[in-house]
Amino acid sequence: MNQMVTKGVGLLAALTLSVGALAGCGSSSSSGDDKADAGKVFFMNFKPEAADQWKDIADEYTKETGVKVDVQTAASGTYEQTLKSEIAKSQPPTLFQVNGPVGLSSWKSYTADMSKSEVYKQLNNKDLALKSDDGSQVLGVPYAMExxxxxxxxxxxxxxxxxxxxxxxxxxxxxxxxxxxxxxxxxxxxxxxxxxxxxxxxxxxxxxxxxxxxxxxxxxxxxxxxxxxxxxxxxxxxxxxxxxxxxxxxxxxxxxxxxxxxxxxxxxxxxxxxxxxxxxxxxxxxxxxxxxxxxxxxxxxxxxxxxxxxxxxxxxxxxxxxxxSENYWCINKKASKKDQQATEKFLAWMITSEKGKKAMSSDMGLTTPFKSFDKVKSDNPLVEEAVKDSKSGKxxxxxxxxxxxxxxxxxxxxxxxxxxxxxxxxxxxxxxxxxxxxxxxxxxxxxx
Amino acid sequence: MVSMVGRSVRRWWGLFTLPTVLAFVVGFVVPFVMGVYLSFCRFTTVTDARFIGLGNYRAALSDGEFWHALVYTVAFTVVTTLVVNVVAFAVAFLLTKAIRGANVFRSVFFMPNLIGGIILGYIWLLLLNGVLAHWGRSITYSGVYGFWGMVMLYCWQQIGYMMIIYIAGLQALPGDVIEAAQVDGANGRQTLFRVTLPLMMPSITVCSFLTVTNGFKMFDQNLALTNGAPSNTSELLALNIYRTFYGRTGFEGVGQAKAVVFFVIVAVIAVLQNRLTTSREVSA
CATH class of the missing domain: 3.40.190.10 (Periplasmic binding protein-like II)
Known part of the structure; x- marks a missing residue:
C-alpha cells in the first residue's frame, strides 16, 4: 500500500516535471498547417519609427492573401545584432535590410539574387540597386529615398x-x-x-x-x-x-x-x-x-x-x-524557396497595390524610387520640401x-x-x- | 524505510533527473562547449563558422579597451565588494538588535533587489542626471562619474540581499558562546570582532563570493546607466565583450575569445576567494 502511494506520487511528480520540459517542443510545429504552401514572410525591419505601420500593413496583407507576414523591428541602433541572432535561428527572416555596400559585404552569403523581382523592375533608376561584384546579380533593392x-x-x-x-x-x-x-x-x-x-x-x-x-x-x-x-x-x-x-x-x-x-x-x-x-x-x-x-x-x-x-x-x-538611401531590401538566400517567393510577392504587392503604396508613402512617409509611385503625392511636408528641392536644379x-x-x-x-x-x-x-x-x-x- | 525510498529512487531516478539533465545540457553544456569552439573561429552567425586557430585570442589580448575594461572591472569589484559587505553586515547587525520596526526596515532594505537591473539603471540614470544637472554635467560626462554612479546603484541594489544572508547568519549564532563571552567580561567590540565575526565566516564566504562574481559579471546596470559612454571609458568587461561581439562585423570570434578569457578569470578568482574565506571558518 505504502509502496503504491510512493510510486504514484513519484510518477505524478516525474510527469509534471517532464510535461513542463516537453511542452516547448510541441507548440512550434503546429502553426504552419494549411497555408504552408504559399510560404511565409518574415521581415526584419530596420526603422523603429515605422514599426507600427509595418505591423498594420502586414496584417492587411495576411487578410487579403492569407499569407502570413511577420514583422519584427530592432530597437534603434541594434539592427545588426538583432539580425545576427535572428538569422541564425531555424525560422530566420526571409526579408532583411542592409544599409549599403558596406552593410552588404557582411551579409553577402545571405543575399539572394533579386534581378527578376518586381521591385527591381520597378526601380526608376536601376543603378541604385546593390549588385554583386561582377554585376551579374542584384542583391539589394532600395525602397526608400530619404x-x-x-x-x-x-x-x-x-x-x-x-x-x-x-x-x-x-x-x-x-x-x-x-x-x-x-x-x-x-x-x-x-x-x-x-x-x-x-x-x-x-x-x-x-x-x-x-x-x-x-x-x-x-x-x-x-x-x-x-x-x-x-x-x-x-x-x-x-x-x-x-x-x-x-x-x-x-x-x-x-x-x-x-x-x-x-x-x-x-x-x-x-x-x-x-x-x-x-x-x-x-x-x-x-x-x-x-x-x-x-x-x-x-x-x-x-x-x-x-x-x-x-x-x-x-x-x-x-x-x-x-x-x-540606406534602406535596401535583401531576400534571405538561406530561407526556403517557397518563403523567398512569398517574400518577392509581398514586396511586389507593397509597391504596386493601392494599400501598400498608401502605407509606404503616407503612413511611413517614405519617398520611394519606384515607377509605380509616380503619381503618389505625400502628405509629409518634409518630403514635399525634398521633392521641391530636387526639382530646383540644386x-x-x-x-x-x-x-x-x-x-x-x-x-x-x-x-x-x-x-x-x-x-x-x-x-x-x-x-x-x-x-x-x-x-x-x-x-x-x-x-x- | 530508508531502503524503500532507496529502492524507488534506484528504479525511478531517470524520470526525475533526466529532464533536469537535459535542460542543463541544452541550456548550459552545449552553449558552453560551442562557445569555446567558436572562440577559435571566424563567423557571422553561430551556425556557420570557420576554424582559424588562435587569431581571436591574439586580437582580444592586444585590444587596449579590453584591458581598460578589465582594470575598471577589478576596481569596481573591489570597491563594491568592500562597501556592500561592510554596510550589509552593519545593517544586519543593527536590525537583529531589538529595534522598533526592524521588520519594516528589513523589507525596505531588501526591496531594491526585487527590481530588475535594466529598470534600476534607467531610474538611477534619471536620478543622477537630475542631480548632476545642477553642475551642468551628466553621468556619461566621464568614466569616473560612471564608475561612482554604478557603485552607488550596485550597492543600493545588493546591500539588501546580502543583509538578508547576514541576518540569517546572525540569528543562527549560538547564544551560549556570546553569553559566555559577556560573562568573561568582553565588551561589545571584543564580542563583535573576536566572537561574532569568526562565527559568521560561513555567511561572509557566501556573501563575498556573490558580490565578487556579480561585480565581475555586471552587465544590465552598466548598459542602462552609461552604455560605456563616453568613449567606452565606463565599460565593464561584460559590456566590452557584448560590444565586441555585436558591435563589429568580423569581430564575433574576438568577442567570443574575450568571453572565454573572462570565464577563466572569474572562475579563478571565485575559487581563490572561496579558499581564502573558507579557511577562516571556525566552529563554535
Missing amino acids: TYGLIYNKDILGKYMKLSDARVKSVKEIDSFEKLKEVADGIQQHKDELGVKGAFTSAGFDSSSDWRFKTHLANIPLYYELKDENVKAQPETVKGTYMPQFKQIFDLYLKDSTTDPKQLSSKTGDDANSEFALGEAALYQNGTWAWSDLEKAGMDKSNVGMMPIYIGAPGEKKQGLATG EQVGWNFTMMPSEQWKNDLGNAMLEYAQGTGDWDKVKSAFVDNWAKEYQANHKA
Whole structure:
C-alpha cells in the first residue's frame, strides 16, 4: 500500500516535471498547417519609427492573401545584432535590410539574387540597386529615398526676420554657412524675445541621436572631399580636406544650442525631437523620416521647412538637401524557396497595390524610387520640401556615408566628437578618428 | 524505510533527473562547449563558422579597451565588494538588535533587489542626471562619474540581499558562546570582532563570493546607466565583450575569445576567494 502511494506520487511528480520540459517542443510545429504552401514572410525591419505601420500593413496583407507576414523591428541602433541572432535561428527572416555596400559585404552569403523581382523592375533608376561584384546579380533593392537637412520652424524664423537686426528677410537668403551662422547667432542672442531656448536643438550623443552627427553631419565634408577627388567607390583612405568646415558647423551646433555641451552625452533623439516640436529651438538637423515623430508631438504641417546643411564648402550656394538611401531590401538566400517567393510577392504587392503604396508613402512617409509611385503625392511636408528641392536644379548631396568603412569607424568618430563637445578631448582626436581610422578600418574590413 | 525510498529512487531516478539533465545540457553544456569552439573561429552567425586557430585570442589580448575594461572591472569589484559587505553586515547587525520596526526596515532594505537591473539603471540614470544637472554635467560626462554612479546603484541594489544572508547568519549564532563571552567580561567590540565575526565566516564566504562574481559579471546596470559612454571609458568587461561581439562585423570570434578569457578569470578568482574565506571558518 505504502509502496503504491510512493510510486504514484513519484510518477505524478516525474510527469509534471517532464510535461513542463516537453511542452516547448510541441507548440512550434503546429502553426504552419494549411497555408504552408504559399510560404511565409518574415521581415526584419530596420526603422523603429515605422514599426507600427509595418505591423498594420502586414496584417492587411495576411487578410487579403492569407499569407502570413511577420514583422519584427530592432530597437534603434541594434539592427545588426538583432539580425545576427535572428538569422541564425531555424525560422530566420526571409526579408532583411542592409544599409549599403558596406552593410552588404557582411551579409553577402545571405543575399539572394533579386534581378527578376518586381521591385527591381520597378526601380526608376536601376543603378541604385546593390549588385554583386561582377554585376551579374542584384542583391539589394532600395525602397526608400530619404532626405535630410536642417529642419526649421517657420514661425520662429518668421519672428526672427521681423527683428530690427535680422540678417535675412527670407529663408531663401540663407544660402551659405556665413548666413546660417549669422541667423543662428541672432536667434541665440534674442532667444528670450523669440521664446526659444536656443537656435539648434540639443546635439545629443545618446545612441538614439548620435548618428545625426557621426554619420549624417560627417557625410557633408565627406561628400565634398569625394567630389573634389572625383571618387565614386569606397576609397581606401580619406584626407579630411573639409575638416575645418566640419568643425565650424559642429561648433555652431554646440554654441547656439538649447543645451550645455557638458550634458550632451545623455541627450536623446526624443529630447531633440520634443525641443523642436515644442518650439524651444528653431533648427533641427534631421530628415524626412522625422516627420511622424514631430507630428505625434503636435507639430503643425505648415510650420516646418527644410534647408541644406551649409558647412562653408566652396560652391555651396548650389548645394541642395542630402538625398539617398540606406534602406535596401535583401531576400534571405538561406530561407526556403517557397518563403523567398512569398517574400518577392509581398514586396511586389507593397509597391504596386493601392494599400501598400498608401502605407509606404503616407503612413511611413517614405519617398520611394519606384515607377509605380509616380503619381503618389505625400502628405509629409518634409518630403514635399525634398521633392521641391530636387526639382530646383540644386545639386543634391549624396549619401556617401554608406561608404564609411564600418560601424566602429562611426562610433569612434562619435566618441571623439562628444569628447570634443564636452571639452574632455580636442579636435585633433576627431580629425584622427575621421582620417587615420578610415584607413585602419578599411584594412580591418577588407582582410577578412 | 530508508531502503524503500532507496529502492524507488534506484528504479525511478531517470524520470526525475533526466529532464533536469537535459535542460542543463541544452541550456548550459552545449552553449558552453560551442562557445569555446567558436572562440577559435571566424563567423557571422553561430551556425556557420570557420576554424582559424588562435587569431581571436591574439586580437582580444592586444585590444587596449579590453584591458581598460578589465582594470575598471577589478576596481569596481573591489570597491563594491568592500562597501556592500561592510554596510550589509552593519545593517544586519543593527536590525537583529531589538529595534522598533526592524521588520519594516528589513523589507525596505531588501526591496531594491526585487527590481530588475535594466529598470534600476534607467531610474538611477534619471536620478543622477537630475542631480548632476545642477553642475551642468551628466553621468556619461566621464568614466569616473560612471564608475561612482554604478557603485552607488550596485550597492543600493545588493546591500539588501546580502543583509538578508547576514541576518540569517546572525540569528543562527549560538547564544551560549556570546553569553559566555559577556560573562568573561568582553565588551561589545571584543564580542563583535573576536566572537561574532569568526562565527559568521560561513555567511561572509557566501556573501563575498556573490558580490565578487556579480561585480565581475555586471552587465544590465552598466548598459542602462552609461552604455560605456563616453568613449567606452565606463565599460565593464561584460559590456566590452557584448560590444565586441555585436558591435563589429568580423569581430564575433574576438568577442567570443574575450568571453572565454573572462570565464577563466572569474572562475579563478571565485575559487581563490572561496579558499581564502573558507579557511577562516571556525566552529563554535
